[in-house]
Amino acid sequence: MTAEAEAPAKINLCLHVTGRRADGYHLLDSLVVFAGIGDTVRAEPADDWSLTVAGPMTGGVPSGDDNLVMRAARATGGPAAALTLTKRLPVASGIGGGSADAAATLRALAAMDGRAVPDAGALGADVPVCLAGRPARMRGIGERLDAVPPLPQAHLVLVNPGVALSTPAVFAALQGAAGSPLPRMRPWTNARDLADWLAGCRNDLQPAAMRLASAVGDTLAELTAQDCLLARMSGSGATCFGLYATQADAARAAGRIGARQPRWWVAAAPVLA
Ligand SMILES: C[C@](O)(CO)[C@H](O)COP(=O)(O)OP(=O)(O)OC[C@H]1O[C@@H](n2ccc(N)nc2=O)[C@H](O)[C@@H]1O
Numbered sequence: 001m002t003a004e005a006e007a008p009a010k011i012n013l014c015l016h017v018t019g020r021r022a023d024g025y026h027l028l029d030s031l032v033v034f035a036g037i038g039d040t041v042r043a044e045p046a047d048d049w050s051l052t053v054a055g056p057m058t059g060g061v062p063s064g065d066d067n068l069v070m071r072a073a074r075a076t077g078g079p080a081a082a083l084t085l086t087k088r089l090p091v092a093s094g095i096g097g098g099s100a101d102a103a104a105t106l107r108a109l110a111a112m113d114g115r116a117v118p119d120a121g122a123l124g125a126d127v128p129v130c131l132a133g134r135p136a137r138m139r140g141i142g143e144r145l146d147a148v149p150p151l152p153q154a155h156l157v158l159v160n161p162g163v164a165l166s167t168p169a170v171f172a173a174l175q176g177a178a179g180s181p182l183p184r185m186r187p188w189t190n191a192r193d194l195a196d197w198l199a200g201c202r203n204d205l206q207p208a209a210m211r212l213a214s215a216v217g218d219t220l221a222e223l224t225a226q227d228c229l230l231a232r233m234s235g236s237g238a239t240c241f242g243l244y245a246t247q248a249d250a251a252r253a254a255g256r257i258g259a260r261q262p263r264w265w266v267a268a269a270p271v272l273a
């Protein structure tokens with residue numbers, strides 16, 4: 001049976017780096033949500049493994065065994081499939097990309113075979129949260145997931161200035177001591193209340209990313225100029241998000257930023273509950 005799975009963009013609304021393990025991986029404390037925009041993975045039973053990469057954002061995406069879709073698929077040890085990845089998210093941009101695609105691949109193959117979705121944290125630190133696919137507090141190096149209070153209705157404008165940032169390079173550029181954990185989470189009454197809480201949090205990777213790519217600062221400035229409740233970088237960047245209360249506010253801001261910066265990737269999408 002042919003099966004399809006969504007790979008929604010993963011957004012770190014805040015990301016504190018709280019320590020470092022002996023193996024070099026960093027300990028994180030992050031509120032992760034998903035946005036109503038993403039890639040899609042389709043799996044069709046076949047005699048041999050194959051991957052077709054399609055869609056508007058294929059530039060820089062590996063098409064062979066290096067693609068996380070293929071790595072995830074082969075790791076299942078299950079029967080072969082013809083896989084189609086429709087790429088709508090920019091590559092190497094801090095919003096999950098390959099990890100979201102790997103998780104969607106595991107879901108699509110499980111649905112195709114009628115089997116349980118396997119555990120696949122080894123494919124990447126962001127894969128467990130992408131497999132969970134719902135808002136979560138992510139700790140450890142990404143493997144420890146806890147439920148969070150219900151999120152209010154909120155909308156995001158995602159903006160990528162077209163600069164690819166390498167996750168290892170951004171972690172390597174971190175300076176300063178380990179940061180504090182996230183403040184206590186409470187049920188947020190609305191998007192503004194969530195923004196107020198987030199204002200007391202950080203993305204500790206943001207200063208490092210801004211040193212590596214000045215476009216991150218330009219992106220945050222564009223969002224701030226469009227009256228968002230909060231502007232911040234996601235993950236290791238360079239994609240930044242603006243938080244808005246309504247779909248109309250987000251669509252208006254996205255339209256204006258897109259008109260001012262026609263070469264940038266700009267998308268408005270709801271926070272998925
Ligand atoms: C920055 C985040 O996107 C936040 O959600 C993730 O922590 C990164 O997740 P990812 O892209 O799946 O990362 P991986 O492919 O597992 O790791 C890439 C590289 O990032 C660094 N890395 C990643 C995760 C982590 N907790 N500490 C790290 O130091 C390591 O140098 C690692 O070799």
Ligand SMILES: Nc1ncnc2c1ncn2[C@@H]1O[C@H](COP(=O)(O)OP(=O)(O)OP(=O)(O)O)[C@@H](O)[C@H]1O
Binds near residue numbers: 067085092
């Ligand atoms: N399916 C895929 N989509 C995008 N990149 C992929 C994929 N498979 C492998 N890659 C490789 O992974 C690298 C990192 O891209 P990816 O989009 O996963 O990063 P990211 O968005 O920064 O991830 P994260 O938010 O988890 O840090 C790319 O440079 C690309 O070569």
